[in-house]
Amino acid sequence: MNPDFLAWIILFLPLVAAGLITLYFLPQRKVSAGLSTGAVIIGFVLSVIFVSWAGWQPAIRESAATWLAVGPLHVAFGLRFDPLSLLMILVVTGVASAIHVYSWGYMHEDPGFSRFFACLSLFTFSMLGIVLANNFIELFIFWELVGVSSYLLISFWHERPSAADAGKKAFLANRLGDFGFLLGILIVWSSLGSLNFGVLQDRLSAHAGALGSLATIAGLLIFCGAMGKSAQFPLHVWLPDAMEGPTPVSALIHAATMVAAGVYMLCRVSFLLDASALEVIGWVGGFTALLSAVIAVQQDDIKRILAYSTLSQLGYMMMAVGLGGDSQAMFHLSTHAFFKALLFLGSGSVILALHHEQNIWKMGGLRRQMPVTFWTFLAATFALSGVPPFSGFYSKDSIFAQATARHSYGLLVLGLAVAVLTAFYMFRLVFVVFLGSSRSPACDHAQESPPVVLWPLRLLAVFSIIGGYIGIEQVYEKQFGAAGAGHPLWQQLLAPFREAPIGAVLGILAAVLGFAGAYKLYSNVAKDPLPDKLGALSRAMANRFYFDELYQATVIRLHDALASIADWIDRWIIDGFCVGLARGGTDLTGRALRLLQTGNLQTYAFLFALGAALVLYLVLGK
Amino acid sequence: MNVGLGHYLVVSALLFALGLFGVIARRNLLVIYMSLELMLNAANLALVAFSRFTNNLDGQILVFFVITVAAAEVSVGLALIVALYRKRRSAHVEDLTAMKL
């Protein structure tokens, strides 16, 4: 049997599960969950088997069936196997498996249990489709399917108006980007005459300037699609609202799948992007990273902090793409998938324990009641902040190294600033939620989550720790050329210091700086007994206090102000004004135009005759 | 000046314009309907004139069809107006604005 067959099974298993659940098993909760989870776990196992058979060969292979032939346009429904897609199916099925298992515990009480799993399976199917697609049309269709299924998931609790609105907002923002994307696809098709990625790459490498003057526009239009899906400025408004969905959905959307799709797609078609398009992409990414990191500092809702953190990390990935570092972007995407899924599932565990409390100032001291959640969350925090030897350090460092190599010092500084902020807000979160003493009675009675929730956390924690040096980057480098030779594990552990010492050291410094800031501010804010004991201490402590206040007065004030401004811009200018103006404008035009429709027959006859005269004039008047 | 095709066309166009004016300016449905008949007659005149001057009887056949169709249309239209009058006690156009915007 042709092993390619396995890949088709991997792709369609979740769809079959979703179909079976909707058609037959909606009342049987256990069966639906079992089907859905089984499909994705089997998918993961099959992916491992398939990958071990296919190997990480850079050779590009496809498995295709003719799907559409319109004149010169020949579109096949095909799967593309190269290191990029193979690794991604591992990541997607892996992370999705963990989330499915976790959902079994998390959603247990929900009446829409079966429906939830059906949507989850549909979502997994669409995401796998994006990863495996071998041409633009197929990609676009799965791309839209992801949009639809995310709409279903975000507005899963559709009886809440806020959830329904969030779903609609996500869908519309995505569609706005997608139309640019579709236009870009059409331009590429009309100038290069094919939609297959392999063929496109060949044609472009044969004639570098084949796209001509349209190259930049096409690149930017394609980036529009990524902007919507990966929530880049100014289309980022939907992502924080998308927190209205159940927590496993947030984890799925934020970690390996939906938002990653934009970055993945750009890497998939990076050969289409020319220098000026890349420049724009890089700076949009950098700006998004900074903006959302600043906003994250001001948030009190645990899931919102993580949402803005996702935005900011996506900004990193976009920045890497803009710097021409596709393998670095994908590397960060992969490690981010693990630790961000972990963070979300950890926060879900906390929220569950506190009976759906999401405000971090009503938490505290959860370290004792929830040790597993705490330690895994901490591991993810270290990874996100870029502390060696956690995975995030390696991937983030590779981006800094790329910036240094490209002499893009502007973006490097931006990236470092974001790194400082990242460490700051993440440790603030850890200090407030897990350390210190409890701030509400719920915290005292909190209990560790059931094992079905904890095992996914443990599994993801392992990957968040070791993800940086198990060869992920090497796989991507095989895809994008410049493959380094495989190194033993211990050498990879130290690789950043050997290959790009400046970036590595600066990265660690940034993390330390952020940590120090958070420690100074937030270990005091908590009602720890520690400050009381040390309160008797003399000048040194007073000085320290004074320093803290200074810090508070200047840096944090400024910080606060900046954050509020950014938040304000986000809320009013982008979300309110621009979107509002566009909506209001069209609405008004609609109402004005409708006045023509007076309902009076004579007016109708008049307009009809006038129209006939107009048409005559347009043609004969010349 | 000899009367030619052009003359007939001008008369036909004038009649057409008169009918159009009536459709737009009058408010009684019956009169509007008569104006529409006027427009159709204008078109018929043009067809007959063309038929005569191009030595081709197809135009006259077409007029035959137009007259038949117009008769059918008139009967349906008048029945409709009667039905509406029974319901609303009015054959005025302004009373027909339940649906708008």
Next chain:
Amino acid sequence: MQDILFYIFAYLALQFGFLVVANPFSRNPVTSAMFLVLTIASLAGLFVLLHAFFLAAVQVLVYAGAVMVLFLFVIMLLDLRAEERERLRTFEVVAGLISAGAILFIFLATLVHSPPGIQQSPTAEGGTIALGRLLFSHYLLPFEIVSVLLLVAMVGVVLLSKKNLK
């Protein structure tokens, strides 16, 4: 002689047509209907001048005879005394003048720009035999369709004007 007759019939048709749509003395639909009969009769005269004898007869029989009688029946049936007070409104008159004028202007300009350039001596005779032959040979299909159309109209009229709904 024929030219003079053309001018007479054309003038009559236009004059009566004007009285149909914009009679300055009466807004009564009956008056409009009567003038429409006269317009149609004048047009029949023009048809005769164009040697369309059969159509001239049909015009008088079907249009002036049948269709207009139908109109008059309906007017009597509806008892539209209130309609007599209908006034023309400025807006509607202006709207009508603008659109009808625009279309007329464009048509005349077109006619001047490209006059129909057929100047051979007209010979077509619209006799009953010639038309009948054509109608039942080449134009048999539309003829049959029109018969269906008349059936449709009949069914529709019966349904729409039936007194009781059950």
Next chain:
Amino acid sequence: MNIALLSHEWLVLLLGLGLLLADLWLPPAARRKLGYVAALGVAAILLYSILFVRLPAGGVEYAFGRMYILDSLALFFKRFFLLAALAVLLMSVEFAAEIQSGLTEYYALTLFALAGMLFACSANDFTLLFVSLELITISFYILTSFQRARTLSLEAGVKYLIIGALSTSFTVFGIALVYGTSGKLNFQDLAAVAPQLIGNKLFLFGLLWVMVGLGFKIAAFPFQIWAPDVYQGAPSPTTAFLAIGSKAAGFALVLRVLFTAVPAITAQWSHLLIVISAVTILYGNLCALPQRNVKRLLGYSSIAHAGYMLLGVAALSAAGQSAILYYLSGYLFTVLAAFTVICLVMRHAEGEDISRLAGLNQRSPLLAAAMALAMVSLAGVPPMAGFFGKFLLFKAALAQGATQHGYYWLVGIAILGVVISLYYYFGVIRAIYWPGNAPDPSPIPVSRPILLSIYACVAGMFFLGLYPNPVVTLTSKAASALQAETAAIHATATLPKAPRAAWTRSLLGPASAAPSRP
């Protein structure tokens, strides 16, 4: 002359007459079921058409002296109309309670309108065009005003009647001018002389007014003004048939006239077509935005969809024409699904406000899903049919962009229209799934035939969106017929008179001399 050539039309007419006759003997209680008989009959004709009707080797056959044409385009449309009528008839049976009198006549008139459409798509001559258009239009006048007890229905009927008659007079005047300047009524004969008439403004004048009449049928700007009122007031099955059948018949004739009769002139009208298409799209979508009545909303949306399809006309290419046919196929399933749901949900309600859809999800999950999918497809979201149709249309227009940049603008505006339309389509979906308290929480019974019809529509939407290849092959073959036949005729001989004489003789018998036509 092959009698079997017109078999679709004959059979449909016979079915309609049979229904009218059956009505005389049947007890009133059984009349409702006659709708199923009609539907069954249409299904049988459709089956017959698919199984037994084959085109000859040349791909085209003529009748009545090339007045009637049967080619792949006509056959495509005939099956299309039969399918549409089938669903509409099933819908009518559900709607029967709302029609006080003349139920059988309602079915029969639907069939006669269908016959008109079948003739229209085979029209190869202005006479047949006029007569078949009138058959459709007059049937629709009656069908629109069928609910005599409802003032709205009568008002819609009168509005449709007056504007329709206005458009008829324009069309007839247009035909007169075309005929007078060219001396031809046959499309292919016209194609031979049209290139010499490019400069003749009187000819262009006539042609434009013929297009005014067709523009009225498809509800293109600036002749769209009647559509919302009529869609709103007409009985729901009529609205569905109007949205699908009447519009498609209009497009069939637009394609025949523009691309068979006067391709040389159409080629010069790209500007006009681009402007009309763009304005139609914007008008329909913008006006639909603040709309609360679902049927009226679909009326405006149908204007917008006419605009999208005009994009394919404006593209002036076989790809564009094929895309129109594809789009129509998707539109068929989508609109039928939407109207079937509206018909079932709103049949007892006056005023089809969107809020009436609230709680539909609880009342009937199947109807809710069908309606939501239809809206998604109308909005052009993959993987539904609407997406692929739009994709093909945009692609066809962009392919012409190199020659004229207006096409880029047109596609840009069309995409803008799509984005605007999302708001109101999702408003409908939102209303369906909005929890709130439903005005009438009782579950909606769905009969078996309607169930079948809805399943078929949903399957069609998915099929056209997911596996377009078979239909694309079909539509591109049908579209290629438009010009190929003209070319074939003018290549073989100068034969405008030959077939006519032969057929006349065969009818009148050898004894009668063929009349010498002056």
